[in-house]
Every structure is written in structure tokens, then in C-alpha cells.
Amino acid sequence: MRSKRTRLIGNWLLAIGFWPKAKSQELFLVLAAACLLLPAGLFAQAQPQIAKSSCVECHSGFPEPTGVTEAQWAADIHAQKGLTCAGCHGGDPSEPSPEGAMSKKAGFRGKPKRTEIPAMCAKCHADGAYMRQYNPSLRTDQFAQYQTSVHGKRLAHGDTKVAVCIDCHGVHGIRPSREPRSTVNPLNVANTCSRCHSDAAYMKDYKIKTDQFAGYSASVHHEAMVVRGDLSAPTCTTCHGNHGAAPPGVASVENVCSTCHAFQAQLFDISPHKAAFAAMGTGSCITCHSNHRIVHPTDAMVGTGNEAVCANCHATGDPGFVAAGQIHDDLTRLDESLKRSDEVLDKAERSGMEVSQARIDEAQGRDSLIKARVTVHSFQPAKVEQDTQAGMKIADKTYKAGLQALAERDYRRKGLGLTLITIVAVLIGLWMYIRQIESRNESGGS
Amino acid sequence: MASVPEAAPPTATHSNRLVRWLDERFGWEQLVAPLRHKTVPVHKLSYWYFLGGMTLFLFMIQVLTGILLLLYYRPSANEAFESVQYIMTQVQFGWLVRSIHSWSANLMIFTAFAHMFSVLFLRAYTKPRELTWLTGMVLLFLALGFGFSGYLLPWNTLAFFATKVGTEITGQVPLIGKPLLIFLRGGEEVTGATLTRFFGFHVALLPGITTLLIATHILLIQRLGMSVPPGQEAAWKGLPPNQREMPFFPNFFAHELMAWYVALGVLGALAALYPWELGSKADPFVAAPAGIRPEWYFMFMFQTLKLIPAKVGPIDGELLGIMGFGLAGLVWVLLPFLGGDRYGRRQVFIRGLGVFALAYMVSMTVYGYMVAAK
């Protein structure tokens, strides 16, 4: 006869074991299993269903270049939509053996040739009816665009060094472009392009420079995107196109820049430079601002000084040279005026004076300066002067307000001084009074 | 010639007729007589007697400047900040009235604390002065309440968040904490309702209670006279009888008037050279800026709470801190009853407690500011 203790232990073993000896224990097991599996089941519902495939089961163990881990594949948008390796490579992912899975009978294609890749992707991505099932608002003209691009044209002539779909989008872990880790997210586009375009050895056979990424990285557009996080800032594809990537061409540079910098383009169009640059065959905007290394323009860029770009074409004494000097002087005069007013207001504020109205007006003055710097693109001193005059009036007003605040501060200090004098008079009077009544006390008398 | 009354100020001859007129109608002489005979003990530590009067003087400045501010201030969330800005920029000498009000508030709380500590160390709280100490402690708490409620009124970012944190801590008190928080805030959160409520506290409720308590406090002092610190008693008793006391009017008051005029000068200089800042308008939807801290007189408690670990055994750390300070406050209020005889041994222990408390408060305040400065 088993002891009580043995029986208890035995019952526990049965309860957690896999062989229920009583109906009640069976029920207990079922309930326990349900409680444990239910949350797991719910969790599984929330994750995209990655279809099981024998391909990944084997290939997750291989090193590069045939290795594809579970994690990599699970991150791919195609896997998340229920597609399998067979969609691109053919074969049968349900077959456990390599011979079965990778059989010619199952349509296995192996690794596609580079020249075939765009057409292969296009088989789905250019099919509007097919793509509608997954995302109706996705474009389906990527392949058509690609064929107009430099990459597409060269690929058609057999150049396998150019970019094909997988070079930019990745191959087994393709993320949609809106995800921050996607290689084609706006924040990462420049890095992706630079993988080839900054590689001097790779680009040796092509007659193009490899300094674009370096230049862009120093540019104000890069700063806007990466430092300020402004996703509307331009990256490579904004000006060059993404699938139909090609340099805009000298004649079209202005069109590209003017999509954002419309005002400057409008002014430029009615300026003498438009015809002049067209005749010279230089791209309008990039002649002064460069194409990739577009740095923050300064007032020193315009004028007749060392850093001025005007002197690149204009010689001393010619009308353009004179105009450049005038424009530069206008801008610097307003800038200095604003700085002077700012200093005075700072001083007043540090002394505790309240100058919020003047600060608001100052902002308007700075707006004038920004406007004037845009009007530079008309290359007409008269127009620039119109804007700077408005700004000068404001800077003058705020400067006066600052001086007034300082005068008020001095008035307060004078008032304080006078009051302190009266207080000191009272203090001395009191002290003398105290001395007198105390000496009266000391020298007797009740 | 008849003896010139010693206590008569130099300009008395002009007001003699006025005094007679008042006396015939108010019994003026009878009212004023005790004041004429009021004296103040003379010893090396007599100057400490100034602190009480200084606190009263600064309170009167607060009432005066406060009433002036009331003429232009608007206590609603929409307009409070703008009305203070208006006072600082548009109203003639508004900057002066407002800056004096803000500076004097801080000075008053400082002198109130100094007065309390000096009474403690000079042992002026023992029998029969227990009630004076009691009313004084309540006045000190009221002064802190004035500071806390007034700080919110300009409705700037720092004040808004300091109030949020301060009332949040109050809400941690067990049992009554939550109802107290809702009572203070006028709701669950700090809103315009809180502003209106704090305004009511600041200009009506607190002044009313304070006036009554000040009257009681001063009455008690008049009845009981000034105490001589035990340490000075021997020297004081050694003085010839006619040199032991100084008439309050005009001698002591003349000294006190000097101190008050110095205070006026200091306030004027502070207001003119370091005007109180406006800050930026409070926006409840903006995240709290870094470095929120309460005013300096709450800093030692704030810093202590920050240093206590989140959990001390089973008890929540912040709760422990609050209860600790509550207990300390209670002990402080009850000191006259806990200290026993004026010359007893327990008084030495209380002096030690006082030194520790002062050192703790000062060092925690300094530490709090050093940490905030980083």
C-alpha cells in the first residue's frame, strides 16, 4: 500500500503529466492548456502570418551568400503579405527535401541573372490588377520609369554593374519605404546611392565624379533632413528621380529647384541672368549654388569680395559687378542694423526691462532680410533695396525702442539713487536723534 | 520749567492739540499710556528683537503693494499673465510695485524664519509665552501659504509646474491627501479654477486669518513683555536698574525705524536693479521644462524628498518624507510644551535640535540649488 505522501506526489505527477488517470484530471489538463495557449494564440493573431517554408528552414543555417535567416525573412514585406520564396525563385517550399523543393519540375529558377531582375519584379509590381489586392495606392510604373533611367538603359546594353531593384531595396529583408529602417526611406536614400556612387574603384569605368555624397553631406538639404528631421527636404531621388533616375540635364535644373524655391525661380526668370546662363550652357541655379554641396548661402556670396560668386563672371567696373556690390552693401547694412538693435534689446532685457513688443517687431525686420535675400535673385539692386528699406525702418524702430528701454532703466536708477539719498538722510537723522536721547538718558534726569 | 516728557518726539508740540482732541473723544491717553511705558530689555542680544517687527513691517508692505496690484491684476487663466505684463510695462511704476511685492515676499519669509529661530535660541518660547509661540508658528505656516498661493498668480510656466508638483506632493498625505488636493486645485488638475481659488486664498482667506493672528500675537507680546535670554540674564541683572530697560517709544522704535528704512532702501534697490521677471505664459499642454523647482523656502523639503529612495522597506519613500516633515512640524509647534522648564536640561536638547534643523534646512537648500544648476 503506497504511503499517503507517495500518493500525494503521485497525484501531482499525474496532474502535471500527460496521462490523465481520471476524468477530473483530464479536464484540469485541458483547462490548463487552454489558459496557457489562449494568450499565445492571440499574440500570434497580431503578428503577420509568415508561411512556413522548407527553404528558410535549411537556408537559415547557411552563411552568406546563400544564407537567409528567419528574422531577415520575417522582416520582409513580401513574407508578411503571405508570399514565399517560390514567388521569385520558383520551386516548392512545402517539400522538405532539397531535391523536391528545388526541382526543375517545381519550376525552380535558382538565383536570377542581374539583367533579368527588373523584369522579374515587374511581373507583379507592374501589374495593376495584381497589386490592387495588396495596396491599391501603390504605383505600378516603376519598371517603365526604370527603363528610361541611366541604370535601366545601361542594363539593357548588358552592363551588370548598374543598380537593379535589389541593390537599392534589399533582397530578402525588403521593408516598405515609409519604415525608418528601409534602405529607401528618405533618411537613408543618400546612403544607399552612395554605396556605388561614392566608391571610386567601382565607378572607375564611368566618366562621372564620386564626390556627390560628400558634397551632399555638407549641404543645407542634408542638414534639414538628418539634423532637423524635415522629411520634406530633398535627397538624391528628389532631384534625380528614383526609378527613372537620371541627372536632370542643364536646361531642367531650374525646374527641379523651383518646385520648392519657387519665388527665387520666378525672380530669376525675369532677370538678365536667365538668358545669359542659357547662352553659356551652365545650369542656372547650380552655377552659383553648386549641385550637391549646396551650403547655407551667406551675404558674402553676393558682391565683390573674396567669397563672392559674382566675381567668377563679372569683372571690375562692369554693370554686373557694380550691381553686385550695391546688393551686397544693402544686405549687410540691414543685417548690421538688425544686429545693432538686437544688441541693445539684449542689454535692456538683461537689465530687467520688458521689451517683448520690440522683439516681435524685430522678427518682422528679420523677415524683411530673408525676403531681401530672396530678391537677390532678381539681380536688380533697386528691387533688393525696396525690401531692405522696409527692414531698415523696422530695425530703426526697434533700436529706438531698445534705447528707450535703456533710458527708462537709467531713469529708474536715478530715481533709486534719489530715494536712497532721502533714506540715508533719514538714517543719519535717526541715528543722531538716538544719540541725543540716549545721551540725555545717560546724563541723568528721569 | 516743567520736565519735558522724555518720550516726546521732536515734533510733539504741533500734535499736542490733536492729541487732546482725540483724547476727549477716544480716551486716547488711556489707549496709548501702556505704550508709553512699554520697555525693551537692554543687553548684548537686544538687536534680535528687531526681527519680529521687521517681519510685521514687510507684511505691511505686502498688504500695501498687494492692494495696489489688485487694481490691475486679473485672476483668470486667460488674462493673468497679460495683466502682470501690463503692470510691468504699461502702468506707471507698475514694475516697482510688482517687483517690491515679489522681493518683499521673499524677504518677509526669510525674516519670519530668522525670527522663529532667534526666539528658539534665545529661549523666548517657554512659559508663559507658549501661546505666542503657537500663534507665531501658525503665522509662519500662513506666510508659506501666502508664498505658495502668490507664486501661481502670474501664471507663468515655472509657477504652473511648481504648483502642479507642490499640490501633487500634498496629495500624497494619507487619508486626507486626495480631498485636500482637490480642494487646493479646485479640481483634479491645475487649471484656471486653481488660479481663481489661489487668488481667493491669497487676497481674502489668508489675510483675514493672518490679521487676527497678528493681533493676537502682538497682544500677547504687549501683555507678557519681552523675555531676556537665559544666557544674558546674569549680565542683565548686573546692570543698574535704570539701565536695564529702554523705552519702546521713542528709543527702541527709533532704532527699529532705522532698520525699516534700511529695508526700504534694500527693497527699492532690488526692485530697480533686479526687477522680477515675467517668464513665459503657462501652457498646460506643453511638457514640463527641465529644472522645475519650488521657491527657495520649500527647497529643503523638495530636495529631501528627491533624495529619499522610492521605497524604504514597505513604505513609499515620498510618503515617508511627507509624514516625516509633518511630524517635525508638529513637534516644532509643540516645543514649548515638550521643553519643560526654561532652565531645565531638556532645553539644551531643544537647542541642539534647533541647530540641527537650521543646519539641515540651510544645507539642503544650498544643495538643492547646486543640483539644479548642473
Added chain:
Amino acid sequence: MDHAEPATKSEPARRRLMQFLLGGGLLASAVAFLYPVLRYLVPPAATDLGGDSVVAAKVGDLKANSGKIFRFGSRPGLLVRTADGEYRAMSAVCTHLNCTVQYRGDVREVWCACHNGFYDLNGRNVAGPPPRPLESYAVHINGDDVVVSRRRGA
């Protein structure tokens, strides 16, 4: 006599000096304290606080299909009178890089000159770089004044 003879001959002179300093000082300091208080009591000319509710213009100031910049708190605001005569008001600080926007009667939209950003009359960003709409304000007419105020609640 209750008091001893003056110690020196200058005692009465000292007494007079003390009286002068004390009396004069008390009077002068009283004036120094009272003068600011009296000036303070006189209300200033400008009574508008300029807070969350501002008089942006007078009725009739703005023609139809035109706009005007006004001060709202510490930032500029834009008041627009549409072609239909309705008033709209919104923040004038562009949500892209903080330039001041303007109303363009030719396209009947709010425009930012810095980088060609456009907003509709409700303040929604419709074209160009601006990432967020302009905060829109409530407008109502109070007699002769066009009053702009911050919207309450959600």
C-alpha cells in the same frame, strides 16, 4: 533743568541739524514713496491687455479678399477677409521654418514666401513643405471691433 548743560557749544546746532535731517528726510522719503504710488493709481491710456483675445482690426479696415497681420500674444497672427466677406484668423507662423505667411488674393490661399508653402483658409497645409496646419483662431465681431481669440477646448 532735567538735563545737563550742552557738552559743547555746537549742541543746539547739532540738534538743529538732526531735526533738519530727520524731518526733511522723512518728508523727502515720504514724497519718494508716495510719488510712484500716485502715478501708479492713474490708469494708462492703453487698456487692452493683448492676451488670448485681441482686437485684430476694426470693421471696414479690411477689404474683401485681403489679409492683415496682427499681434497675438507674442507671435503674429493673420486675419483674412475672404471674397465672400467672411473673417478667418490663424497663426501667421509657418509650420515649416517659422517665416511669416501672407494671404494671396490671386489664389485665395495663405502662402509662405520662403519655400512656396500653401495653406487653405482653414489653416490646413495643402501644398509645399509645411508639415502641419496653422493653428486656427475664432473670430467674432463685437460692435466695431473684429475680435480674434484662441479656440477653447478640443
